[in-house]
Amino acid sequence: MTTNVRVNAGRLWSSLMEMAAIGATPKGGVRRIGLSEEDQQGRNLFRRWCAARGYAVRVDPLGNMFARRPGAESGLKPVLVGSHLDSQPTGGKFDGAFGVLAALEAMRTLDDLGVATRRPIEIVNWTNEEGAVFRPMVGSEVFTGAMPLESAYELREPSGETMKARLEAIGYKGERPLDPNDVHCYFEAHIEQGPILELERKTIGVVTGGIGLMWYKVTLTGVEAHAGPTPMRVRRDALMGAAEVALAVREIARAHEGGRGTVGCLTPYPASPNVIPGLVEMTVDLRHENGAELLRMDAAFRGVVAAVAQENKLASEVDLTVESPPIPFHPRLVGFVRDAAEALGFSHLDIVSGAGHDAFHMARRVPTAMIFIPCENGVSHNESENATQADCEAGCNVLLQAALRAANEASDL
Amino acid sequence: MTTNVRVNAGRLWSSLMEMAAIGATPKGGVRRIGLSEEDQQGRNLFRRWCAARGYAVRVDPLGNMFARRPGAESGLKPVLVGSHLDSQPTGGKFDGAFGVLAALEAMRTLDDLGVATRRPIEIVNWTNEEGAVFRPMVGSEVFTGAMPLESAYELREPSGETMKARLEAIGYKGERPLDPNDVHCYFEAHIEQGPILELERKTIGVVTGGIGLMWYKVTLTGVEAHAGPTPMRVRRDALMGAAEVALAVREIARAHEGGRGTVGCLTPYPASPNVIPGLVEMTVDLRHENGAELLRMDAAFRGVVAAVAQENKLASEVDLTVESPPIPFHPRLVGFVRDAAEALGFSHLDIVSGAGHDAFHMARRVPTAMIFIPCENGVSHNESENATQADCEAGCNVLLQAALRAANEASDL
Numbered sequence: 033m034t035t036n037v038r039v040n041a042g043r044l045w046s047s048l049m050e051m052a053a054i055g056a057t058p059k060g061g062v063r064r065i066g067l068s069e070e071d072q073q074g075r076n077l078f079r080r081w082c083a084a085r086g087y088a089v090r091v092d093p094l095g096n097m098f099a100r101r102p103g104a105e106s107g108l109k110p111v112l113v114g115s116h117l118d119s120q121p122t123g124g125k126f127d128g129a130f131g132v133l134a135a136l137e138a139m140r141t142l143d144d145l146g147v148a149t150r151r152p153i154e155i156v157n158w159t160n161e162e163g164a165v166f167r168p169m170v171g172s173e174v175f176t177g178a179m180p181l182e183s184a185y186e187l188r189e190p191s192g193e194t195m196k197a198r199l200e201a202i203g204y205k206g207e208r209p210l211d212p213n214d215v216h217c218y219f220e221a222h223i224e225q226g227p228i229l230e231l232e233r234k235t236i237g238v239v240t241g242g243i244g245l246m247w248y249k250v251t252l253t254g255v256e257a258h259a260g261p262t263p264m265r266v267r268r269d270a271l272m273g274a275a276e277v278a279l280a281v282r283e284i285a286r287a288h289e290g291g292r293g294t295v296g297c298l299t300p301y302p303a304s305p306n307v308i309p310g311l312v313e314m315t316v317d318l319r320h321e322n323g324a325e326l327l328r329m330d331a332a333f334r335g336v337v338a339a340v341a342q343e344n345k346l347a348s349e350v351d352l353t354v355e356s357p358p359i360p361f362h363p364r365l366v367g368f369v370r371d372a373a374e375a376l377g378f379s380h381l382d383i384v385s386g387a388g389h390d391a392f393h394m395a396r397r398v399p400t401a402m403i404f405i406p407c408e409n410g411v412s413h414n415e416s417e418n419a420t421q422a423d424c425e426a427g428c429n430v431l432l433q434a435a436l437r438a439a440n441e442a443s444d445l
Numbered sequence: 446m447t448t449n450v451r452v453n454a455g456r457l458w459s460s461l462m463e464m465a466a467i468g469a470t471p472k473g474g475v476r477r478i479g480l481s482e483e484d485q486q487g488r489n490l491f492r493r494w495c496a497a498r499g500y501a502v503r504v505d506p507l508g509n510m511f512a513r514r515p516g517a518e519s520g521l522k523p524v525l526v527g528s529h530l531d532s533q534p535t536g537g538k539f540d541g542a543f544g545v546l547a548a549l550e551a552m553r554t555l556d557d558l559g560v561a562t563r564r565p566i567e568i569v570n571w572t573n574e575e576g577a578v579f580r581p582m583v584g585s586e587v588f589t590g591a592m593p594l595e596s597a598y599e600l601r602e603p604s605g606e607t608m609k610a611r612l613e614a615i616g617y618k619g620e621r622p623l624d625p626n627d628v629h630c631y632f633e634a635h636i637e638q639g640p641i642l643e644l645e646r647k648t649i650g651v652v653t654g655g656i657g658l659m660w661y662k663v664t665l666t667g668v669e670a671h672a673g674p675t676p677m678r679v680r681r682d683a684l685m686g687a688a689e690v691a692l693a694v695r696e697i698a699r700a701h702e703g704g705r706g707t708v709g710c711l712t713p714y715p716a717s718p719n720v721i722p723g724l725v726e727m728t729v730d731l732r733h734e735n736g737a738e739l740l741r742m743d744a745a746f747r748g749v750v751a752a753v754a755q756e757n758k759l760a761s762e763v764d765l766t767v768e769s770p771p772i773p774f775h776p777r778l779v780g781f782v783r784d785a786a787e788a789l790g791f792s793h794l795d796i797v798s799g800a801g802h803d804a805f806h807m808a809r810r811v812p813t814a815m816i817f818i819p820c821e822n823g824v825s826h827n828e829s830e831n832a833t834q835a836d837c838e839a840g841c842n843v844l845l846q847a848a849l850r851a852a853n854e855a856s857d858l
Contacts, residue, residue: 227676260799261639294672386673
């Protein structure tokens with residue numbers, strides 16, 4: 033392993049701050065919504081940086097950008113490294129941008145030191161990962177063939193404008209083929225977006241895969257009635273049923289080691305202080321890294337809803353709205369990340385990604401791994417999102433080592 | 446007791462149906478919002494019916510209508526009987542209208558049979574009991590001096606129009622003095638708006654008073670975080686705290702015999718399926734007929750919120766927004782109602798009113814009692830609200846007997 037190369041931490045930080053100035057918010061965050069004018073400016077800056085290094089930038093029909101540093105040998109597929117430059121409406125400086133600019137810094141370092149790689153390395157900037165408008169992770173979804181291009185083109189902003197029209201408006205509808213088969217492997221560095229590394233005092237998260245999730249819409253129907261004259265024993269109170277379901281979701285998550293259970297939305301009707309709610313709609317989000325455990329959580333959850341409904345004399349409906357099984361990353365590439373952290377002397381921890389990433393779509397078609405670095409208090413999707421310069425440097429060095437190793441192997445993974 | 450007089454059930458029913466045609470909704474309900482054009486039409490019809498019987502109608506500055514059948518002796522204060530003709534936006538045919546038209550039918554019966562009473566009897570139609578716009582029970586609140594007239598005049602509809610302007614617009618801003626001291630006593634007949642009489646198979650509810658209530662706004666503050674990457678053990682989930690509070694409210698109500706506890710509104714923020722709610726606002730409604738018990742419920746509730754907040758690492762705020770102690774009705778008048786039901790051979794039950802009524806304001810200044818009749822499935826404030834002709838007749842006969850007895854006593858209560 034070429035462990036004597038090191039990235040330029042100051043340059044990485046400067047690039048992060050320069051990118052964060054585009055769409056900067058008064059509270060220190062970033063508003064660079066996918067395919068907005070700010071996104072266009074961010075893309076243009078990234079393209080200028082790549083051009084300055086002589087990397088050829090290609091854009092595919094969905095606006096995904098690929099910047100290539102050539103390899104020494106011909107006919108080998110490139111190692112892809114990157115993430116996304118778009119942000120949440122009130123997002124932070126690091127979510128996405130860190131992965132793209134760490135990839136750029138790694139390649140700049142190779143240039144500075146005159147390090148050649150057998151394979152090309154390409155930096156990717158995925159279109160509209162956040163889904164602040166349109167659909168999240170749509171760039172990698174279309175690139176990997178999980179969604180037809182034409183369907184993505186027809187997605188509409190709240191204003192009614194199509195994704196195709198936005199791509200044309202900002203000048204990022206390109207011609208590079210949508211084909212994951214010409215990629216050797218994919219690495220993505222990202223802030224953790226959770227508190228585990230910080231709590232465990234580790235610098236590098238060796239991401240072993242993506243957590244599996246099931247989303248539900250639960251509807252409980254009872255009988256709306258006046259809060260005053262209706263004795264407790266005759267009530268069919270949908271909100272009390274919903275409260276029981278919410279607490280059961282927490283218990284189920286706690287009972288399945290590593291599981292997570294969340295009720296994010298809960299809406300009672302008619303929502304008047306002196307009316308017993310006759311109807312509640314709620315969302316439930318169950319997650320587990322192990323597919324079999326996730327299915328056991330699903331069964332336990334459905335059982336609880338049925339029991340709560342019966343006990344409270346309610347009707348219940350459980351609609352599975354999203355189902356995404358756990359996604360294991362490529363064990364050998366995960367090993368590259370772990371080895372790099374180890375060789376560089378960084379404390380590290382195997383971790384599962386609880387949030388979604390473009391790497392999940394890629395992992396279904398291409399050998400993939402991810403690198404996490406800590407973020408302050410686990411906060412992301414927030415203007416106060418923060419990461420230290422030292423952690424950014426560490427993550428970037430691990431990314432460089434893992435990508436270098438993959439780029440110097442001629443054989444398929 | 447003059448138990449040989451009986452009301453004309455068919456005429457009562459016809460009047461109810463004729464009134465229900467004003468503001469009739471396609472689903473069989475009524476939309477006769479206080480001080481609307483439909484309310485004006487309902488008032489005009491009531492005034493024509495009174496005029497046809499020669500009852501002098503006076504209107505006070507807040508639009509409360511008083512129709513007097515004179516007494517045989519001079520210098521005696523009148524017995525007041527009535528309720529309200531306004532409805533909820535999607536209300537029913539009986540809530541309010543039954544009490545006014547039962548009073549009218551009782552007086553028509555006395556006319557038909559040539560029965561004189563020592564005291565005058567006055568029918569009252571209170572302004573805007575429902576509070577669909579403006580404030581509920583504002584007519585009796587101002588009449589009894591609990592709210593200054595000028596404050597009521599400044600109340601505004603959602604459109605911005607003042608109550609004073611609406612009174613002038615429909616021609617019901619009158620001159621009768623706002624003075625409860627010129628009233629001997631007050632009876633109000635009403636549908637129960639709850640399921641107890643129906644469940645217990647009783648015809649007449651002898652209302653012993655109004656339930657006490659305390660309303661709270663509870664705010665629980667935790668930490669908003671991503672549902673995926675945040676382990677259960679580090680969460681500060683405001684919604685789980687709110688669910689625990691809701692179930693505790695139910696337990697507290699169940700543990701205090703006759704108590705009621707309701708969570709009508711519950712709003713998590715930011716309300717996204719994959720975000721752990723960092724904030725929940727909820728309303729809590731606690732009721733008990735016994736003031737000391739209600740205070741014990743209050744103490745238990747405050748203790749629970751504090752304990753839930755501590756256990757879940759949340760900040761909590763409990764604001765008492767409405768406090769209304771139990772209101773006992775006049776024991777002797779309550780006895781008149783019970784005696785009348787007994788003498789007429791109706792099954793009856795002592796009951797506390799869980800809903801609010803103009804009788805609550807009146808009871809603070811004037812000897813007051815109420816008569817309940819069953820309503821189908823306990824449903825009110827709903828277009829499907831229903832009561833049987835037989836129960837309306839029974840309630841009207843009890844009202845007549847109780848009012849007759851009061852109207853033939855010369856002495857103060």
